[in-house]
Amino acid sequence: EVQLVESGGTLVQPGGSLRLSCIVSGFSFSKYDMHWVRQATGKGLEWVAAISTAGDTYYRGSVKGRFTISRENAKNSLYLQLNSLRAGDTAVYFCARGGEGYYAMDVWGQGTTVTVSS
Amino acid sequence: DIQMTQSPSSLSASVGDRVTITCRASQSISSYLNWYQQKPGKAPKLLIYGSSSLQSGVPSRFYGSGSGTHFTLTINKLQPEDFATYYCQQSYSSLMYSFGQGTKVEIK
Numbered sequence: 001e002v003q004l005v006e007s008g009g010t011l012v013q014p015g016g017s018l019r020l021s022c023i024v025s026g027f028s029f030s031k032y033d034m035h036w037v038r039q040a041t042g043k044g045l046e047w048v049a050a051i052s053t054a055g056d057t058y059y060r061g062s063v064k065g066r067f068t069i070s071r072e073n074a075k076n077s078l079y080l081q082l083n084s085l086r087a088g089d090t091a092v093y094f095c096a097r098g099g100e101g102y103y104a105m106d107v108w109g110q111g112t113t114v115t116v117s118s
Numbered sequence: 119d120i121q122m123t124q125s126p127s128s129l130s131a132s133v134g135d136r137v138t139i140t141c142r143a144s145q146s147i148s149s150y151l152n153w154y155q156q157k158p159g160k161a162p163k164l165l166i167y168g169s170s171s172l173q174s175g176v177p178s179r180f181y182g183s184g185s186g187t188h189f190t191l192t193i194n195k196l197q198p199e200d201f202a203t204y205y206c207q208q209s210y211s212s213l214m215y216s217f218g219q220g221t222k223v224e225i226k
Contacts, residue, residue: 104167
């Protein structure tokens with residue numbers, strides 16, 4: 001069974017840091033691009049970052065320089081390092097697989113919640 | 119950055135109705151347009167990729183069309199399990215993706 005499981009979400013103070021993890025199973029992780037998408041409570045989906053199979057990274061403007069996406073193929077793991085956190089980063093963070101069909105995100109994790117508050 | 123605009127933001131419909139949601143891109147994205155369904159408290163689910171290709175396991179009452187900058191998602195004979203929020207998303211711009219703001223389909 002193809003599965004993505006996120007972890008690492010918690011309550012953190014403004015300016016703080018956090019690392020999210022996404023462990024995958026059921027497919028050849030190294031062969032797929034991977035994404036992080038977030039959703040604030042009651043709001044829409046917001047693409048955050050992506051990493052290609054070659055390790056190239058891409059970010060939305062509001063997180064560039066603060067967030068770092070990485071992958072460890074030997075551990076079937078995707079990461080998102082969140083630094084200089086702001087209240088506006090509060091959201092459920094989903095990891096998703098970039099599929100082969102027009103690069104759509106075809107498999108999603110259940111999400112992990114990040115709350116930035118003092 | 120490519121901006122995606124969906125309309126309407128919400129709609130009310132009855133079981134058995136046909137529903138159409140529109141998505142426009144700020145520039146041409148060819149057919150690199152995908153549709154997702156999300157229910158409260160759940161992860162999004164891919165419905166349609168490449169503007170019109172049905173993801174495996176998705177009922178055929180879901181239909182996508184369009185190219186360039188104008189796209190539509192049509193749900194024929196709306197079922198109770200179809201009441202959810204739908205998002206379009208472009209995958210044209212080299213892993214720099216963006217979503218529409220979502221369309222909530224509610225029961226009339």
